[in-house]
Amino acid sequence: MSDGPPPPEPAVRVTGLRAAFDGRTILENVSFDVRRGEVFVILGGSGCGKSTLLKHMIGLLHPAEGRVEIEGRDLTAARGAGRQSILSRFGVLYQSGALFSSLTVAQNVALPLEEFTSLPKEAIRSLVRIKLELVGLLHAADRFPSEISGGMKKRAGVARALALDPSILFLDEPSAGLDPITSAELDHLILSLRRVLGATLVIVTHELQSIYAVADRCIMLDRARRTIVAEGRPADLRDGSSDPWVRAFFRREVPEEAKP
Amino acid sequence: MGGAATIRLERDGPRAVARVAGELTLATTPPLWREVRGVAAACEEIDVRGVPRCDSAGAALLVHLRRESAARNGGRDAPITGAVAQVASMLAIVEDADVHPISPVAPPHEPDDGVFERVGGAAMRLAEAARGGLGYVGDVTASLAQALASPRTVRWKDAFLYMTRAGADALPIVALINVLMGIILAFQGVSLLGKLGFESYTPEAVSVSVVLELGPLMTAILVAGRSGSAFAAEIGTMTVNEEVDALRTMGLDRTRFLVVPKLLALLAMMPLLVVFADACGLLGGLLIGVTALDMTIAQYMAKSFEQLDLWGASQGLIKGEAYALSIAAVSCWRGLRTGNGAQGVGLSATSAVVSSIFLIIVCDAVLTVVFHYV
Ligand SMILES: Nc1ncnc2c1ncn2[C@@H]1O[C@H](COP(=O)(O)OP(=O)(O)OP(=O)(O)O)[C@@H](O)[C@H]1O
Ligand SMILES: [Mg+2]
Numbered sequence: 001m002s003d004g005p006p007p008p009e010p011a012v013r014v015t016g017l018r019a020a021f022d023g024r025t026i027l028e029n030v031s032f033d034v035r036r037g038e039v040f041v042i043l044g045g046s047g048c049g050k051s052t053l054l055k056h057m058i059g060l061l062h063p064a065e066g067r068v069e070i071e072g073r074d075l076t077a078a079r080g081a082g083r084q085s086i087l088s089r090f091g092v093l094y095q096s097g098a099l100f101s102s103l104t105v106a107q108n109v110a111l112p113l114e115e116f117t118s119l120p121k122e123a124i125r126s127l128v129r130i131k132l133e134l135v136g137l138l139h140a141a142d143r144f145p146s147e148i149s150g151g152m153k154k155r156a157g158v159a160r161a162l163a164l165d166p167s168i169l170f171l172d173e174p175s176a177g178l179d180p181i182t183s184a185e186l187d188h189l190i191l192s193l194r195r196v197l198g199a200t201l202v203i204v205t206h207e208l209q210s211i212y213a214v215a216d217r218c219i220m221l222d223r224a225r226r227t228i229v230a231e232g233r234p235a236d237l238r239d240g241s242s243d244p245w246v247r248a249f250f251r252r253e254v255p256e257e258a259k260p
Numbered sequence: 261m262g263g264a265a266t267i268r269l270e271r272d273g274p275r276a277v278a279r280v281a282g283e284l285t286l287a288t289t290p291p292l293w294r295e296v297r298g299v300a301a302a303c304e305e306i307d308v309r310g311v312p313r314c315d316s317a318g319a320a321l322l323v324h325l326r327r328e329s330a331a332r333n334g335g336r337d338a339p340i341t342g343a344v345a346q347v348a349s350m351l352a353i354v355e356d357a358d359v360h361p362i363s364p365v366a367p368p369h370e371p372d373d374g375v376f377e378r379v380g381g382a383a384m385r386l387a388e389a390a391r392g393g394l395g396y397v398g399d400v401t402a403s404l405a406q407a408l409a410s411p412r413t414v415r416w417k418d419a420f421l422y423m424t425r426a427g428a429d430a431l432p433i434v435a436l437i438n439v440l441m442g443i444i445l446a447f448q449g450v451s452l453l454g455k456l457g458f459e460s461y462t463p464e465a466v467s468v469s470v471v472l473e474l475g476p477l478m479t480a481i482l483v484a485g486r487s488g489s490a491f492a493a494e495i496g497t498m499t500v501n502e503e504v505d506a507l508r509t510m511g512l513d514r515t516r517f518l519v520v521p522k523l524l525a526l527l528a529m530m531p532l533l534v535v536f537a538d539a540c541g542l543l544g545g546l547l548i549g550v551t552a553l554d555m556t557i558a559q560y561m562a563k564s565f566e567q568l569d570l571w572g573a574s575q576g577l578i579k580g581e582a583y584a585l586s587i588a589a590v591s592c593w594r595g596l597r598t599g600n601g602a603q604g605v606g607l608s609a610t611s612a613v614v615s616s617i618f619l620i621i622v623c624d625a626v627l628t629v630v631f632h633y634v
Contacts, residue, residue, distance in 0.1 A: 059509065084511045087509060088511060095502065096502055097501075098506040099503070102418070111512075116511075119293065123289075123290070123321070126323075127316065130316055130319075130320050130353075130354050131316070134316075134353065198346075
């Protein structure tokens with residue numbers, strides 16, 4: 001984290017968001033802040049709109065109502081160069097990795113550096129090496145995405161999201177489809193990134209053990225009520241929530257999933 | 261984002277110390293990479309007391325300086341000293357070669373919840389599609405203009421790849437189809453014109469039909485089938501894989517990345533293909549001409565070119581370029597509008613070919629009328 005007092009605005013602020021597809025409302029009245037430097041987790045049952053919310057936060061979808069601010073700047077209204085400079089503040093790991101299939105793993109990581117910085121070639125090469133080392137993929141640098149496994153794609157996606165040293169990292173289901181050990185290692189990687197980069201992390205996940213390992217705070221969405229039903233530290237929600245549904249969410253899955 | 265960062269070589273008693281100062285970040289380091297070379301040979305120590313914070317780009321610079329210095333001094337290490345905690349841990353991460361030997365596993369599961377409610381109002385969708393289409397045409401025009409104004413922004417490597425695929429790789433099939441077309445035309449010409457006693461006009465009939473109409477048309481249809489469907493499927497797959505989303509959130513223009521290289525490739529290749537197709541068509545006609553008409557090759561060729569002039573040939577080329585533009589633009593558009601899943605990709609590829617052929621015929625009709633009155 002940087003020295004000196006951090007600026008007052010939260011990393012991400014969502015205000016009065018309503019999300020709708022073809023007039024069908026998925027989420028409404030969604031408001032929350034993601035504080036700088038914290039690990040913020042978005043929880044909820046399948047189909048409740050977690051990915052939809054994330055897509056609004058990164059500007060892929062336009063809210064039907066409300067707005068999204070990234071470090072105090074309104075992403076919803078930004079256009080052109082202003083939008084570009086907001087986009088450069090964050091990196092995104094997509095659920096499927098979303099690596100560019102025509103580029104090798106190393107070229108994928110190099111792409112944002114080539115497009116957005118004036119670094120010389122050797123600098124880009126060594127930065128790419130570093131990011132790939134970070135995620136343990138240096139040996140696969142010259143392979144194409146079709147030639148690596150799903151878990152490797154995820155890690156390559158993390159490396160690419162980190163290319164520009166973003167201050168906010170959005171991760172959509174980083175550990176879905178990974179074995180417990182790999183996903184624990186990914187958790188470990190996430191935590192060390194946060195520690196060193198001082199980055200803010202926004203994570204969509206189902207994995208309860210991940211939640212306890214990494215989350216500072218979380219929000220929980222509910223499909224029936226179409227909004228946030230709980231907000232706070234995960235342990236507090238499990239033990240102290242007044243909402244039976246929220247307690248059930250944690251209780252139902254904790255016992256089987258607590259130990260890898 | 262802090263001020264500029266600096267590297268200065270200073271003497272500290274007998275030692276030469278590289279003093280680094282300022283925040284070392286992606287924003288501040290690019291100019292420093294050029295200075296490393298000058299500093300590395302002499303420096304015996306790297307002092308980073310003046311660095312309050314660094315990101316991975318900054319740490320990479322420090323590590324690079326250290327390695328460079330070791331390489332130039334027979335392996336003598338120049339230690340990095342005076343790092344604050346944050347800089348030290350970043351350096352540890354960056355220097356640590358194999359941190360996480362993670363074992364890869366099964367591919368991630370895709371949650372399948374895409375049972376979208378079917379909404380009525382096809383008219384509304386059509387209007388929206390029209391609006392989207394207009395916006396797309398605007399985007400493409402702007403990106404093309406930008407590509408012409410500053411060719412450096414074009415992804416030429418991609419463009420060359422598509423040129424090979426759409427151009428060079430298409431030569432055998434274009435040759436085959438057009439030779440056959442020439443043979444068919446000449447055969448029909450001989451039998452029909454022969455009934456009227458005008459069979460000696462067959463060479464003219466064949467050459468005019470091929471150069472003005474059928475050469476470009478057959479080529480375009482082949483290109484639509486080969487490249488149009490490939491473009492749509494490729495972009496469609498990228499859409500389904502969230503690659504197009506990734507481009508957008510990186511702030512990269514999808515038209516410049518995905519559409520312009522394909523467009524330029526087809527525009528560059530189509531004239532060559534059309535000329536080649538014309539030659540093949542004439543060759544096909546020639547085969548029938550010399551066997552069925554008792555003409556020498558020279559006579560047939562001379563008659564072929566009697567009704568053709570430069571303007572006639574250019575008409576064919578202009579048509580070819582119009583077809584190329586339509587195929588590339590509409591196929592990429594179909595790709596970008598791909599719905600979910602593998603099925604969506606198939607549909608996009610199919611509709612890319614159908615829309616391309618439709619546009620080709622429309623262009624042909626319009627241009628034929630225009631050329632008639634010009
Ligand atoms: N492009 C779309 N068009 C129409 N409806 C959509 C679209 N994307 C998602 N939906 C609907 O929005 C709802 C929320 O979907 P979303 O993908 O956000 O769920 P989720 O919480 O991420 O679920 P999961 O945990 O399974 O990933 C679902 O009912 C889904 O059918
Ligand atoms: Mg989801």
